[in-house]
Amino acid sequence: MKLILILSITFFLAYGCAQKDKNTKEGNKPNVAIIFIDDMGYGDLSCYGDTIVKTPNIDALASQGVRFTNFYVNSPICSPSRVALNTGTYPMRHKIHSYIAGSRENENRAMANYLDPSVMTLARILHNNGYATGHFGKWHMGGGRDLGDVPYPTDYGFDKSLVSFEGIGDRVLFPDDGLSKASAKLGKGNIVWAPKHVSTSIYIDSALTFIRNCDEQPFYINLCPNDVHDPHLPPSVSVEKWKKVTKNPWEQKFFAVLEELDKQVGRFITELDKMGKLENTIILFASDNGPTDWPHYYKERSYPEAYDGELYAPGFTGGLSGRKWSLFEGGIREPFFVFWKGHFPSNQVDNETVVAAMDIFPSICSLLGIEPPKEIDGTDKSNAFRGNMMTETPAVMWEYASNPGGSILPGNKDNISPNLAIRKGDWKLLMNTDSTNVMLFNLIDDPKESNNLVDENVDLAGQLASDLLSWRRKMPVEMVTFRHK
Template identity: 80%
Template sequence: MKQILILSIIFFLAYGCTQKDKNTKEVNKTNVAIIFIDDMGYGDLSCYGDSIVQTPNIDALASQGVRFTNFYVNSPICSPSRVALNTGTYPMRHKIHSYIAGSKENENRAMANYLDPSVMTLARTLQNSGYATGHFGKWHMGGGRDLGDVPYPTDYGFDKSLVSFEGIGDRVLFPNDGLCKQSAELGKGKIVWAPKHVSTSIYIDSALTFIQNCDEKPFYINLCPNDVHDPHLPESSKVEKWKAVTDNPYEQKFFAVLEELDKQIGRFINELDQMGKLENTLIVFASDNGPTDWPHYYNAKRYPDDYDGKLYAPGFTGGLSGRKWSLYEGGIREPFFVYWKGHFPAGVVDDTSVLSAIDIFPSLCSVLGIKTPDNLDGTDKSQSFRGVKMEDTPAVMWEYASNPGGSILPGDKNNISPNLAIRKGDWKLLVNVDGTEAQLYNIKTDPQEKVNRIDEEKELAQELQTQLLSWRNSMPVAIPQ
C-alpha cells in the first residue's frame, strides 16, 4: 500500500499550480475546500448522533465551525446532486435527473450524457477570479461506461483533476471491477490502479501536492471520496473489530470504511495545518445523498447461512424516514458544516436555517467578495455561515423518478416516496406529478414524517402543490403522459 501511495504522489507531482499570470489581478487570498462525501447518511457522523462508529476527526472540525441540522442536497442520487453543487442550479435544468449511465440508457431516460461545459460553475467562477482549482475524487457529471467522448473536468474550470471510473482524464481505478475495466478501455487520461480502500488516501495525497504548490495563488478544491458508496471494500484486517459489534456482514464492512474515512479526513486537515494553510482555508463539508438501499440488503439469500438477524442496509439516517433514491428526509437531508477560523463562529449549531446545495455557490461568492453569476437558483445564505439563523428563505423543490425510462427505487418499499417535494418554512409537501399520494408534514415538529397533515391543512397543501407543479412543468424534461 505504501508503494502505491508513494507512486501516486510522484505520479501526480505535476499537479502544482503555475505561477500567477502577470495579467491576473490580485485576488482574495482565502482558500476554499469542499469535502463532498458519497452516500453518507444524516446520522453517520457521531456529531450527528452515531453512537456506534466514532468520527472524532470530522467531529473536531465541525465543533470549530457552524453545524447545520436543516441542510439538503437537491437530489437523492449522485449525478444531479453533484450538478446542483457545482452549478448552483436545479439539475433538471440540465436534463440530469438521475445517475449518468451509458448512452442508450441515458437516451431512454431523457438524460444528458454530461453536464454542458458552457454552464457557469463554481470552479470556473473562482478560476476567473485568480484561484488555482482542482477536483479530486468522484466526478459523475460525464464519462465512464461507453461515454469517452465527453468534456474533461478541466473544461468546467478545474486546472487539475483526478477522478474515478465515472469520469475521464487522470483517474484511480479499482482492480476486478467491471465498470473500472470499461473505463480503462476508454483511455483519455493517466490511470492508477489501486484497491478501493486506498483511493481516498490517493486523492488526498494528490490534493495536498496540488495545494503545496499553490503558493502564488489561493486554491479551491473539491475533495470527493467514494469509499462510503457501496460496495464497501475495506482492508480485510479493519473488519475484525466490528464483528464483535454487529453480526450483519454488510454493516461490518461499512463501519470499517467509515472509521477509515474519518482518519483520512483527519490526516488531510492535519496536513493543511502543518503547511500553514488551515487558518486561512474555508471548509465546507457535506454528503451527496442518503445511505444506500439496494434490494439485496433485504434478501436473506445474500447473507451468510449462519446469519439470523434482521435484514437491513448499512448506514444511518438518524431516525429520518427514507434513504437514497427517496425524497423523504433520509434521502436528501445531509450532515453539513462550514469552518473558517476567525471568520465563522465556533461551536454553533444552527437548527433554524434551511439551506440546500444550490445555495453554496452564491454563498461562497458572497463571503469571498466575488460577483455571483446571474441566473442561479440558489440564494445567498452566507449570513448563516456567520452564525445568523435565517428564518425567511425561499422554498426548496425536488424531483426524483417522475421522468421517462424509470429510476432506481429503494429496496425497502417503505422508503419509496412520491416523486416531487417542496419545503417552505417548517412545512414539506410530497406529491406525485399526477396529484396522487399527497403528503404534508411539519418538519420542525415531525422530522420523521410520521403525521400526514394533508386533511387539516388543505389550503396550505394546495398552495404548495401549485408552486411545486408549476416548477416541475418549467423544466426541460416533459412529464410522461
C-alpha cells in the first residue's frame, strides 16, 4: 500500500495551478473547497445523530461553521445530483435525470451521454476569475463503460482532474472491478490501479499537491471520494472491531469505510492548516444522495457467509423515510455545513433555511463578488451561510424516473416514492406524473412523512401539484403518464 501511495503522489506531482498571470495580483481572494461525499445518509455523521460511528474530524469542522438541517440535493441519484451542483441548474434541463450508463441504455431512457461542455459551470466561472481549479474523485457526468468519446473534466473549466471509472482523463481504477476494466479499455488518460479503500487517500494527496503549488493563486477544488458508495471494501483488519458492534455483515464493512473516510477528511483539513490556507478557505461539505438500497441487502442468500440475523441496507437516514433512488426525505435530504473562519459564525445550526445543491453555485459567486449566470435555477443563500436564517425561499422541485426505461428503484418497496416532488416553505407534495398517489406533508411537524394531509388541504395540494406539473412539462425530456406506485 505504501508503494501505491508513493507512486500515486509522484505520478501526480506535476499537478499544479493554471498558468499564472504575473501582472495580476490576486490579493486575499478566499479559496473554495467542496467536499461532496458519495451515498452518505442524513444521519451518518455523529453531528447529525449517528450514535454508533463517531466522525470526530468532520464533526470538528462542522462545529466551526454553520450546519444546516434542511439541505437537499436535486436528485436521489449521482449523475443528476452532481450536474446540479456544478451548473446551478435543474439536471433535467441537460437531459440528465438518472445515472449516466452505457450509450444504449442512455438512449433508451432519453438520457444524454455527458453534460454539454458549453454549459457554464462553477469551475469555469471561477477559472475565468483567476482561480486555479481542480477536480479530485468521482465525476460521473460523462465517461466510462462504452463512453470514451466524451469531454474531459478539463473541458468544463478544471485545470487538473483525477477521477474514477465514471469519467475519462487521469484516473484511479480498482482491481477486479468490471467497470474499472471497461474504463481502462477506453484509454484517454493516465491510470493508477489501487484498491478502493486507498482511493480517498490518493485523491486527497493529489488535491494537496495541487494546492501546494498555488502559492500565488487562489484555488477552487471539488473533492469527491467514491466512499461511502458500495461495495464497501475495507481491509479485513479494520472490520474486526465492528463485529462487536453489529451482527449485520453489510453494516460492519460500511462502518469501517465511514470511519476511514472521517480520518481522511481530517487529514485533508490538517494539511490545509499546516499550509496556512485553512483560515482563508471556504469549505462546503455535503453528499450527493441518500444511502444505498439494493435488493440484495435484504436477502440472506446474497451474503456469502452464513448469517442468522436480520439483514438490512447499511447507512442511516436519521429516521427519515426513503433512501437512495427515492424522493422521500431520506433520498434527497443530506448533511450540509459551511466553514469560513471569521466570516461565517461558529457552532451555529440553521433549522429554517431550505438550501438546495443548485444554490451553491450562485452563493459562492456572491461570496466572491462574481456575477453568476442569469440562466441558472439556484438562488443565492450566502446570507444564510453568514448566519442569517432565510425563511422565505423559492420552491424546490424534483423528478426521478418519470419516464420509463430502466431507472433504479429502492430494494425495499416501502422506500419507493412517487416520481415528482416539490417543497415550498414547510410543505412537501409528492405525486406521479399521471396525478396519482398524491401525498402532502408538513415537514416541520412531520419530517418522517408519516401523515398524509392531502385530504385536509385540498386547495394547497392542488396549487402545489399545478406548480409541479407545470415545471416538469417545461423540461426537455418528455413527460409520460408513468407511475412508481
